[in-house]
Amino acid sequence: xxxxxxxxKYLFRKEGQNVTLSCEQNxxxxxxxxxxxxxxxxxRLIYYSQIVNDFQKGDIAEGYSVSREKxxxxxxxVTSAQKNPTxxxxxxxxxxxxxxxxQFFGPGTRLTVL
Amino acid sequence: xxxxxxxxPSLSVQEGRISILNCDYTNSMFDYFLWYKKYPAEGPTFLIxxxxxxxxxxxxxxxxxxxKSAKHLSLHIVxxxxxxxxxxxxxxxxxxxQKLVFGxxxxxxxxx
Numbered sequence: 001x002x003x004x005x006x007x008x009k010y011l012f013r014k015e016g017q018n019v020t021l022s023c024e025q026n027x028x029x030x031x032x033x034x035x036x037x038x039x040x041x042x043x044r045l046i047y048y049s050q051i052v053n054d055f056q057k058g059d060i061a062e063g064y065s066v067s068r069e070k071x072x073x074x075x076x077x078v079t080s081a082q083k084n085p086t087x088x089x090x091x092x093x094x095x096x097x098x099x100x101x102x103q104f105f106g107p108g109t110r111l112t113v114l
Numbered sequence: 115x116x117x118x119x120x121x122x123p124s125l126s127v128q129e130g131r132i133s134i135l136n137c138d139y140t141n142s143m144f145d146y147f148l149w150y151k152k153y154p155a156e157g158p159t160f161l162i163x164x165x166x167x168x169x170x171x172x173x174x175x176x177x178x179x180x181x182k183s184a185k186h187l188s189l190h191i192v193x194x195x196x197x198x199x200x201x202x203x204x205x206x207x208x209x210x211x212q213k214l215v216f217g218x219x220x221x222x223x224x225x226x
Contacts, residue, residue: 004157006157009155031212040123040218041218041219042118042120042203042216042217042218042219043158043203043216044216045213045214048212048213050212058213088155090157090158091157092157094212096212100146100163100165100207100209102148102160102163103160103214104160105150105157105158105159106157107155107156107157108155108156108157110155
C-alpha cells in the first residue's frame, strides 16, 4: 500500500534533549512537509522540501532542523532550542508537478517533553 | 496574520440535519481551496476542493460553495452522520506555490 508513515506514534523526551521524528513516503512524491498542530490552532508549517538536498523554512522553523537525503525520507529534529516542543507533529507529501498542491498526511507523532 | 480563518471553533448538529462549516480568507490571490477532515490522533484526510473559477463543487453528501466577492467558502454536509464528527480544516493555496495555508479548524459533533 502506498502511503506516509510516521514513527513513533507517541514520543516522550526529557527537556534539553534533541529528538528526531521519522517520516517516510512511498508515493513517489517530490515535495514533503512538516507541520505542527497545537490545541485550538490550525496546522502551522515548520519546514518543507521540494527536491532532494533542498528545503525551505516554513512559518515556525526556529528550534527545528530537517534533512532530505532521499526522496522518500524527510526526518525532523526537534532541538533543545525549541521553547515549547510538546505538540502533535504531522508530515505530508505532494506531487510537485500538480498544479494544485493536494497534500497527503501521515498519522502524526505526538511528542511530549517532560 | 491569519490569512485563512475559521471563526467557529465548534459546531454541534443533530444526525440527519445539515452541517455548514464556514471559512473566510483575506488573500485575493488564493485560487484553490481544500477541506480536510481530521480525527483525533490521526493525520488529516482530503475531503473536497474547489477552484476559484467555480462557485460550487459537489461530491456525494459534501458540497463546497465559494463566494469570491465575499472571500468566503462553506462546506455543507447533508445528511450529517455520526462518522462525520471530526475537526474540519479549510486550506487555501495560490497556483504554483507550494504552501497550503490552513485555518484553525472547526470541531463538528453530530448528535444522535
